[in-house]
Amino acid sequence: xxxxxxxxxxxxxxxxxxxxxxxxxxxxxxxxxxxxxxxxxxxxxxxxxxxxxxxxxxxxxxxxxxxxxxxxxxxxxxxxxxxxxxxxxxxxxxxxxxxxxxxxxxxxxxxxxxxxxxxxxxxxxxxxxxxxxxxxxxxxxxxxxxxxxxxxx
Numbered sequence: 001x002x003x004x005x006x007x008x009x010x011x012x013x014x015x016x017x018x019x020x021x022x023x024x025x026x027x028x029x030x031x032x033x034x035x036x037x038x039x040x041x042x043x044x045x046x047x048x049x050x051x052x053x054x055x056x057x058x059x060x061x062x063x064x065x066x067x068x069x070x071x072x073x074x075x076x077x078x079x080x081x082x083x084x085x086x087x088x089x090x091x092x093x094x095x096x097x098x099x100x101x102x103x104x105x106x107x108x109x110x111x112x113x114x115x116x117x118x119x120x121x122x123x124x125x126x127x128x129x130x131x132x133x134x135x136x137x138x139x140x141x142x143x144x145x146x147x148x149x150x151x152x153x
Contacts (some may be wrong), residue, residue: 004086004136009129012087013094020098025111027099030118038092038124044094045085045131052138073096082136089128092107096122 020027055070070078096118103115 004083004133006042009086012090013097016094016096017098017101018093021102022098022104024099025106029078029110029114030099030121031098032117034096035117035120035124038089038121041085042124042127042131043133045082045128048081048130049135049138050134052078052135053124056138074099076121078135079139082132082139085132086129086136089125089132093122093125093129 019077052070052075100115100119100122103111103118106112121148
């Protein structure tokens with residue numbers, strides 16, 4: 001499995017930012033629940049990363065037999081979720097940041113309130129990206145982890 005590239009995430013963020021700035025006031029108001037939902041998604045991803053680590057890996061040691069080991073299918077589902085969540089979060093973070101930047105200068109109180117909700121959603125989307133990358137890292141095999149150590153020196 002290859003790691004998600006930072007250039008891919010950056011490209012998607014810039015694309016989302018451009019769309020958010022271009023659409024600006026034309027997009028519907030950002031729901032107040034958007035940042036809360038994104039934070040909850042990030043917490044689920046982090047919880048899954050902890051479950052993978054606890055059930056498959058012991059930090060600093062070889063893999064150990066867990067009381068309830070994860071099946072390969074469960075691990076594949078976790079990898080797919082992580083690989084889908086990080087680009088989605090990057091696109092959302094850029095888009096919400098673009099909406100924030102487009103609406104902040106507005107003098108209308110309603111638009112400024114929506115700008116702050118969009119800014120909060122952008123930060124929450126960054127949390128989703130970080131949590132997805134943590135989950136992706138926890139799903140790596142010992143050979144991939146050893147390769148990282150060798151490459152770093």
